[in-house]
Amino acid sequence: MSACKEDDPRIHGIKSKIRVVPDFPKTGIMFQDITTLLLEPKSFKDTIDLFVERYKEKNISVVAGIEARGFIFGSPIALAIGAKFVPLRKPGKLPADVIKQDYTLEYGNDCLEMHVGAVESGERALVVDDLIATGGTLCAAMSLLERAGAEVVECACVIELPDLKGRERLQGKPLYVLVESH
């Protein structure tokens, strides 16, 4: 589900601050640049507030953020709701023992890692990233948390690209986004 645009006046401000950069990283891709949103303190705060309002009473004990833009949104959300923050990283970055999850990209594979012991069995977790496209990365993130015994309550992203049908790839897990971009 998306946040209902008519209900919350903050959504329009957030959407208007996101910059679209054509042909990055390659021709034909319209890149959704959230760095311009981060330059507007009120809009950045509104973004975080919308997530915090949704999750603060949901007994979430873990917020997992996907490297690197997921860190920017996930960390303030974790702090505000009093949850742990767990970074999910590209291979070779986390220094201690990790569990890995491969996933497919448009061309080739990639891999996401999480520290062993970061989450405990039965914890309720949120996965945060700036954007969902095909859903491959979010799926890998959910896998990691579930393999560690956590329950993924929801995936939360600032932006969804609905045309890429990432929502369907989440196998029934709820997805909450603030803006859609077609």
Add this chain to the structure above:
Amino acid sequence: MPVALVWPTEICYLKSPLYPPSLSPHWKKPEKNIYTSCGGKQSTALLGLGICKPKHTSRLDLETPARTQPFSTERERKKFSKRKKTEKKMFAAENGLKDDPRLQAISDAIRVIPHFPKPGIMFQDITTLLLKPKAFKDTVDIFVDRYRDMGISVVAGIEARGFIFGPPIALALGAKFVPLRKPRKLPGKVISEAYVLEYGTDCLEMHVDAVQPGERAVIIDDLVATGGTLSAATRLLERMEAEVVECACVIGLPEVKGQHRLNGKPLYILVEPRPVEADCC
């Protein structure tokens, strides 16, 4: 004919008998406690020349600017001495937070991983700090309390662990958050700054429209070692005419202890690395 006296920092006076300082019209008897760029007192024989042998010549960005002339007045000397004393307080425990229990909890929450990413390196792992909501919040609060009344409009965070600490600080201060990233990650027009690693070089980038001239900025990272990355970050912001007020890190390695500034900028650090237990390796 007056002698134009040049006092290079690395030539020993004793090797240049042609220009004994006492015969020069420009020489003044040095005061006792002149600080040189080593930050320590030198013998009075060398004081007047402002000579020292800096310990870290390969890491010039960590040195304070060398004084190449003696102080002309007692007032100037006292002012310089006083500045040096305050500059030494880069660690939070010496800088207003003595015995603050939060610092001990933060230090205890950091995990040390030996031999990562390569043998000999004791990696300071902050992910365990992030698993303790109170200690993580205290870390952010200490920085926010420090910068709240300093008119900071920009918090720049260095990829990727600077993206964990920087945004909550920016939000609490009502400042912009500017990510400084590895090459080819930022989609818009960027400026780049190269910096030296132990082997080879790396590069940091920033969007050109991220900061305006005159904005006051702090730079955040999880850890400072040699200061190379923070120096590159400082240069990026200064190239766009922002003013870097301070660089701030959770952890400061021994290389930076004993230095006072980073490229002339103040450096603020919460904790030192935890010593590793004897049986860990």
